[in-house]
Amino acid sequence: MDRREAILDAAIAIADESGLDAVSMRTVADRVGVTPMALYPHIGSKGALLDAMQGRILGELLAVTTAGQTWQEQLATLAHAGRDLAKRHPWAGTLMFSRPSVAPDAVRVTDAIYQALLSAGVPDDEVPRLERLLSTFILGYGLSETGGRFGPGELNPRGRRGNLPDGTLPGHARLAKWLGGPTDWDEEFEADLADLADLIEEKARRGRRGPD
Amino acid sequence: MDRREAILDAAIAIADESGLDAVSMRTVADRVGVTPMALYPHIGSKGALLDAMQGRILGELLAVTTAGQTWQEQLATLAHAGRDLAKRHPWAGTLMFSRPSVAPDAVRVTDAIYQALLSAGVPDDEVPRLERLLSTFILGYGLSETGGRFGPGELNPRGRRGNLPDGTLPGHARLAKWLGGPTDWDEEFEADLADLADLIEEKARRGRRGPD
DNA sequence: ACCTGAACACCGTTCAAGT
DNA sequence: ACCTGAACACCGTTCAAGT
Numbered sequence: 001m002d003r004r005e006a007i008l009d010a011a012i013a014i015a016d017e018s019g020l021d022a023v024s025m026r027t028v029a030d031r032v033g034v035t036p037m038a039l040y041p042h043i044g045s046k047g048a049l050l051d052a053m054q055g056r057i058l059g060e061l062l063a064v065t066t067a068g069q070t071w072q073e074q075l076a077t078l079a080h081a082g083r084d085l086a087k088r089h090p091w092a093g094t095l096m097f098s099r100p101s102v103a104p105d106a107v108r109v110t111d112a113i114y115q116a117l118l119s120a121g122v123p124d125d126e127v128p129r130l131e132r133l134l135s136t137f138i139l140g141y142g143l144s145e146t147g148g149r150f151g152p153g154e155l156n157p158r159g160r161r162g163n164l165p166d167g168t169l170p171g172h173a174r175l176a177k178w179l180g181g182p183t184d185w186d187e188e189f190e191a192d193l194a195d196l197a198d199l200i201e202e203k204a205r206r207g208r209r210g211p212d
Numbered sequence: 213m214d215r216r217e218a219i220l221d222a223a224i225a226i227a228d229e230s231g232l233d234a235v236s237m238r239t240v241a242d243r244v245g246v247t248p249m250a251l252y253p254h255i256g257s258k259g260a261l262l263d264a265m266q267g268r269i270l271g272e273l274l275a276v277t278t279a280g281q282t283w284q285e286q287l288a289t290l291a292h293a294g295r296d297l298a299k300r301h302p303w304a305g306t307l308m309f310s311r312p313s314v315a316p317d318a319v320r321v322t323d324a325i326y327q328a329l330l331s332a333g334v335p336d337d338e339v340p341r342l343e344r345l346l347s348t349f350i351l352g353y354g355l356s357e358t359g360g361r362f363g364p365g366e367l368n369p370r371g372r373r374g375n376l377p378d379g380t381l382p383g384h385a386r387l388a389k390w391l392g393g394p395t396d397w398d399e400e401f402e403a404d405l406a407d408l409a410d411l412i413e414e415k416a417r418r419g420r421r422g423p424d
Numbered sequence: 425a426c427c428t429g430a431a432c433a434c435c436g437t438t439c440a441a442g443t
Numbered sequence: 444a445c446c447t448g449a450a451c452a453c454c455g456t457t458c459a460a461g462t
Contacts, residue, residue, distance in 0.1 A: 017393075019334055024434085024435065024436080025435085025436060025437085026434085026436090034446075034447095035446065035447055035448080036436085036437090036449075037437080037438085037439095037446075037447070038445075038446050039446085040437080040438095041444090041445070041446090044382060045433095045436085045437085046436060046437090072374045087310050092304075093309075094309070094310065096361065097305075097306070097352070097355050097359050097361055098306065098359050098360075099308065099354065099359070099361075100360045100361055100362075101361065102300055107381060107384070108380065108381065109381075110380065110383075110384075111383040112382055112383070113383075114383025114384065114386075114387060115382060115383045116220040118383060118386065124386065124387055124389070124390060125390050126382075127220045127387055127390070128390055128391060128395075129403060129404070130355070130386060131405070132362065132400070133349070133355060133404050136349060136353055137345070137348060137352060137354040138347050139352060140309070140348040140349060140351060140352030140355075141348055143309050143352075144309065144348055145345070147309050147310050148310075149308065149309055149311075149312055149313065149430075150312075150344065168320065169319060169320065169321075170323070170327060171322075171324070171325075171326025171327045171339075172319070172322075172323055172326065173329060174326075174330065174336070175326060175330075175336055175338070176340055178336060178337050178339070178340055179340060180456095183275060183340075188341050188344070191341060192341070192345050195345070195411055195415075197243045198409075198411065198414065199408075199410065199411050202410065202414075203407075211277070215426095235427075236454065236455080237454085237455060237456085238454075241452085246427075246428095247427065247428055247429080248455085248456090249427075249428070249429085249456080249457085249458095250426075250427050252456080252457095253425090253426070257455085257456085258455060258456090299457085329445095335426090423462090
């Protein structure tokens with residue numbers, strides 16, 4: 001097997017098992033069965049290794065096919081694939097946000113979203129912006145879930161406002177009924193996607209009437 | 213001055229100047245004029261230092277006031293404050309996504325968004341989800357800008373599809389006209405906010421008619 | 425009460441040396 | 444052509460010692 005591929009396999013396995021911080025030239029080399037310095041001719045540097053890991057992840061995203069689907073189905077397929085990926089590889093979100101997507105596969109994912117928006121009837125000049133809005137949200141959602149931003153503290157104001165005087169959180173007070181229990185993140189993701197699909201549909205409808 | 217505050221000042225100054233990676237117990241201690249180990253009684257650990265930095269940032273966000281504004285103005289004020297913060301402290305986005313918001317100030321920011329959504333007329337049971345949708349997008353946008361995900365490569369397909377066969381990027385081909393030039397990120401952020409405000413208005417309108 | 429110095433187990437990377 | 448060993452300049456953190 002190609003040494004470079006073996007190195008990537010090892011790095012991804014370590015990241016899946018113990019997080020991105022556990023990926024070091026030393027731990028990767030150990031897993032491959034070689035000295036840290038032996039990695040350099042094959043992958044260049046730690047940064048290049050992270051870029052290559054990102055490329056692998058995006059390759060997985062491209063495995064999904066959207067041929068013959070409606071634009072709603074296409075977007076849903078891509079969004080779910082993105083979120084599934086974030087769950088399978090919890091470190092992927094951090095990586096995506098922290099470095100520009102240089103892999104050629106990244107452009108192909110972007111293109112798939114462009115195509116879905118175009119077939120929805122979104123005016124050409126609005127497509128790139130809406131693609132960034134969608135991908136930013138999907139990435140952010142995945143990262144919030146896996147990174148802990150949507151942690152239990154977000155939902156349960158009891159035990160968090162201990163050091164705040166009463167009456168400073170009127171919003172929380174009024175919404176108490178909806179803030180108690182656990183949240184179904186799958187359900188919430190579906191609802192968000194439905195809302196964003198509505199937004200796209202509205203864009204397309206206005207586009208057909210011509211711009212304001 | 214309180215030693216703990218001085219330590220936080222130093223850490224934030226270093227992060228602003230040289231990035232979050234440059235913040236180490238050693239560099240912070242150097243700036244304060246003390247040995248690394250002298251920090252521990254005051255801040256506990258590196259992780260606690262990062263949490264405290266996050267708290268400071270959120271405190272800045274609470275300085276904005278939204279009293280007497282329409283809900284559209286309230287949301288715009290908060291969104292702009294969030295994005296300005298991300299520009300002033302480029303490391304803040306990474307920090308927000310990578311750890312749950314434990315600071316009491318975080319709940320107050322959330323509450324401000326709750327209040328705006330409530331006064332827009334969004335049904336109570338949809339407010340927490342829409343708050344997460346909004347904050348996820350705003351954070352993600354700031355992080356994409358400062359972290360480089362919205363880098364020049366995203367916009368200019370020339371020079372990136374060198375290793376892809378022709379015809380694999382139909383979306384890019386059709387949108388070539390809109391993908392050439394530089395993007396005004398301020399303008400794009402405004403347009404995104406306007407779209408999300410439309411979405412909220414639509415929610416409120418449907419809520420008044422009663423649920424489906 | 426607060427700080428220091430030495431130490432431990434880690435990093436990424438360079439460079440000369442081995443086969 | 445590919446890999447190793449030693450070294451350099453870094454990490455966060457512990458622990459005994461100083462004032």
